[in-house]
Amino acid sequence: MEYKTIVNLAGVELKNPVMTASGTFGSGAEYSEFYDLGALGAVVTKGVANVPWPGNPTPRIAETASGMLNAIGLQNPGIDVFIQRDIPFLRQFDTRIIVNVCGKTISDYCEVVEKLSDQPVDLLEINVSCPNVKEGGIAFGQKPEALEKVTREVKKYAKQPVIMKLSPNVTDIGEMARAAESGGADVLSLINTLTGMKIDIHRRTFAIANQTGGLSGPAVKPVAVRMVYQAAQAVSLPIIGMGGICNGEDALEFILAGAAAVSVGTANFANPYAAKETAEGIRAYMEQYHVEDINDLIGAVH
Numbered sequence: 065m066e067y068k069t070i071v072n073l074a075g076v077e078l079k080n081p082v083m084t085a086s087g088t089f090g091s092g093a094e095y096s097e098f099y100d101l102g103a104l105g106a107v108v109t110k111g112v113a114n115v116p117w118p119g120n121p122t123p124r125i126a127e128t129a130s131g132m133l134n135a136i137g138l139q140n141p142g143i144d145v146f147i148q149r150d151i152p153f154l155r156q157f158d159t160r161i162i163v164n165v166c167g168k169t170i171s172d173y174c175e176v177v178e179k180l181s182d183q184p185v186d187l188l189e190i191n192v193s194c195p196n197v198k199e200g201g202i203a204f205g206q207k208p209e210a211l212e213k214v215t216r217e218v219k220k221y222a223k224q225p226v227i228m229k230l231s232p233n234v235t236d237i238g239e240m241a242r243a244a245e246s247g248g249a250d251v252l253s254l255i256n257t258l259t260g261m262k263i264d265i266h267r268r269t270f271a272i273a274n275q276t277g278g279l280s281g282p283a284v285k286p287v288a289v290r291m292v293y294q295a296a297q298a299v300s301l302p303i304i305g306m307g308g309i310c311n312g313e314d315a316l317e318f319i320l321a322g323a324a325a326v327s328v329g330t331a332n333f334a335n336p337y338a339a340k341e342t343a344e345g346i347r348a349y350m351e352q353y354h355v356e357d358i359n360d361l362i363g364a365v366h
Contacts, residue, residue: 067350068357069343071105071324073302074225074250076186078105078160078325081358082315082343085306085329086111086164086189086229087136089339091150096157098336103343106160108327109150111191113166114175116142126262126271131281131308132330133260135274138166138194143176151183160186162227168197170214174221181223189227190218193256193278205231205256208243215247225250227304230295232284233259237291238298245299252295253304253327255288281330282308289317296322296363310338312345319346322363 069080083106084092091109092101101107119139126133140146146163154161163185167173177188192205192214204210205228215228228244230237232255241252257278262271288307296303305323309315310331318326331338346358355361 065354065356067347067355068359069347069350071358071362073187073227073304073325076160076225079158080105080343081319081323081325081346082339083160083162083304083325083327084108084332084339085327086191087134087138088329088332091146092154092157095332095336099340100157101154102158103340104159105325105343106162106186107154107157108162108189109146109154109164110140111138111164111166112140112143112146112176113138114143114172116140116145117166121273123271123273124277126277128260128262128279128281129283131279131283132333133262133272133277133279134257135272135277137274138191140166143179147179147183151185155184162187162189164189164191164229166191166194168194170217173214173218177218178221181221185224187225187227187251188218188222189229189253190214191229191256193229193231193233203231203233205229205240206234208239211240212243212247215244215249219248227251227253229256230254231256232287232291232307238294241295241298241301245301249301251302251304252299253306254295255284255291255307258284258287280307282310284308285314285317289321292318292323293321293365309342310335312342312349315342315346316349316361319358319361320363320365324362
């Protein structure tokens, strides 16, 4: 039997639904030493801004039970270095390229998106968990009006389909999903990290210099599955689900909840083969249960 693992995100076909989560895979160079990145449906790059960002002071990572906290602060070399160095590297592989875009103002996002408009990349993922400096630091993704506005502005400059990456640090994820949809988003991805804190009791200080960090890893998966399900009920856009996925079984929970594709993030740090093994696990499940087309599983649980 022929098993079909192709999924479609706003007209872009992925050979399978598995991609990497931004910030956990760099731009793929380190991981390409372990396996051919062509095994993945897409590689999602680390966040890229209009100018280089130095990131936050160290320490900026701490392990927690079933997960980790990070406050890297989106350190990146800026869009010009990214275009010159990272895109040509990723073009060597038979996989889709998704660029994660970050910014501190709407014009920051638009500048990066415009520079990418003539580049050979397939989709743009807009990280709205960035602090909106014009609004006193609250993330773009925490107010529906701000989310709708940044989506609408970015869409004016984007030549590729736009994925809006939603923050889970909100009361009603369905409301945020609808705001992104009404702003013209082509795809949604969720969840980004949950805000957390760890205290070093021996030093009696914060484990991370930033005080708070983003919690990711298996600890967040049940929250992420619930939010993906709610977003899928609220909008008709394709959804990329993420949050604590370590293997094919984890990924299938998100797919059954309504995700058309999934991203593997924190698991990459513990197991560099995690994303590839997740794709293999999904295929094994399809063979076990004689599911001919992955699309028959998307949103199958109601």
